[in-house]
Amino acid sequence: MIIIGSDHGGLNLKTALNSYLHRRGIEVTDAGTSGDASVDYPDFGQKVAETVIAGEAELGILICGTGIGMSITANKIPGIRAALVTDVFMARMAREHNNANVLVLGGRVLDEQKACDLVGAWLDATFEGGRHQARLDKITALEEKYS
Ligand code: RB5
Numbered sequence: 834m835i836i837i838g839s840d841h842g843g844l845n846l847k848t849a850l851n852s853y854l855h856r857r858g859i860e861v862t863d864a865g866t867s868g869d870a871s872v873d874y875p876d877f878g879q880k881v882a883e884t885v886i887a888g889e890a891e892l893g894i895l896i897c898g899t900g901i902g903m904s905i906t907a908n909k910i911p912g913i914r915a916a917l918v919t920d921v922f923m924a925r926m927a928r929e930h931n932n933a934n935v936l937v938l939g940g941r942v943l944d945e946q947k948a949c950d951l952v953g954a955w956l957d958a959t960f961e962g963g964r965h966q967a968r969l970d971k972i973t974a975l976e977e978k979y980s
Contacts, residue, residue: 843896843940878906
């Protein structure tokens with residue numbers, strides 16, 4: 834299961850990605866927001882990140898206007914590796930090298946087709962492990978040092 838969340842700046846893209854994921858046969862939980870009203874992105878970033886860390890979702894997708902606020906928020910939660918991406922190469926690398934468990938997109942940056950392409954590239958990629966795992970272990974050590 835993938836959990837997806839956005840603020841008002843990412844709502845349209847979230848709707849499009851919900852349809853895309855359903856078309857791919859992937860179970861999706863929508864964490865909101867569900868209307869045009871202005872909301873605070875940390876509330877939705879927290880919900881998606883905590884659901885992933887709890888093991889209740891395999892992966893998460895977050896969208897705000899730029900993706901910046903959501904990525905800052907999600908990366909505060911230990912164990913989350915949230916990657917803000919803007920092209921297919923970055924989306925693929927986010928999985929192959931960084932094993933990103935949350936993908937972050939900018940609703941005011943990307944059109945719907947591009948966003949679907951990025952999510953597809955991320956989902957279809959595989960973490961390479963090896964030297965990349967050793968680097969992720971160093972990030973985990975940093976989390977432990979500062980928490
Ligand atoms: C909301 O206006 C906007 O600040 C938010 O969607 C996001 O871009 C923050 O990083």
